[in-house]
Amino acid sequence: MKDHVSKFQRIVIKIGSSLLVDPENGLRRAWLDSLLADVANLAKGGKEVLIVSSGAIALGRRELSEKGIDLRDGFLKLEESQAAAAVGQIALSEIFSETLKGHSLVAAQILLTIGDTEQRRRYLNARNTIATAISWKAIPIINENDSVATSEIRYGDNDRLAARVATMCSADLLILFSDIDGLYDAPPATNPDAKLISKVTSIDSAIEAMAGEAASIHSRGGMKTKIDAAKIATSSGTAMVIASGQHQHPITQLAKTGVGTWFDPNPNSISDRKKWIAGGLEINGQITIDAGALIALEGGKSLLPAGVTKIEGEFQRGDTVEILGPNGHAVARGLAEYDAKDALAIVGMKSSQISEQLGPSARSSLVHRDNLVLDG
């Protein structure tokens, strides 16, 4: 039987508040257990899974309402939703951690604010944290840090957050589980002839027009933020699917039926990104390399400090640097993993020496191959 999910290796799963929390009955425990059983199966099959979970505010509202602070209905003031998130997030983390432990898996909570994905240095930092957790086979449980995010500086919806996370960790697939099974060509509630769009190869104005604006009081994202998420994901080479999460074992269901709206990744995404690095940015420094490092770069490898002979300029981590070959001619450009000061301290060093010099959390590359483009 065809399995619609097994061809993907690194999968980000976003679950909406309305799937996780029933305003009347609280957390939908049996459903979450079934989802995490699916996640455990994927992990056992060698897949890397990350979860972007909403529900902190919805769960906090519900818990506080049980204590006589009635937050059940209506829109909350900013400080109320921040404090409700603080209550809900701690409960949510405990449930994820305990349930995954039952499957012999470790959960790693990561709370992000918008600056953590939009500012290059913080982006690299968050990316390394997530990559390390994944390398330990922990399951990242990610949400916006709603307790400190203010209205001007927040995502607000987890659809776009999940897309940024998916692109940040170069996921192959982003699954947006929602209470609707995908994008329809007309509003399905009012139009009995509305048809589910099962595949979107490019997001044009017709697709955007189908999205509308609808959202409920518990989930901020409607179809519009899901289409925004699709643009972010697919332009960076991540496939995306909007699917119903309403059944038990939603991942098994999706794998079996494939029902949902699938967005194809843009096949040119890698070279687009590399063109962007090569063309658009200010150069803040120069790194000269030896002949061995040049061969490694041409073979698609990262630039390691061992092959570096000279560092010039005042660059900061995340800035664009030019890479010069042994004869002094520019051979590549990329984004620096270190400030110039730290880069100077580790020139020529092997990985083990770098951790002695800069501590165990030090990164092994000076320019990671994902952020490096060879001159044409």
Ligand code: GLU
């Ligand atoms: N971050 C919010 C929460 O955990 C949810 C945002 C959304 O519904 O997309 O409650």
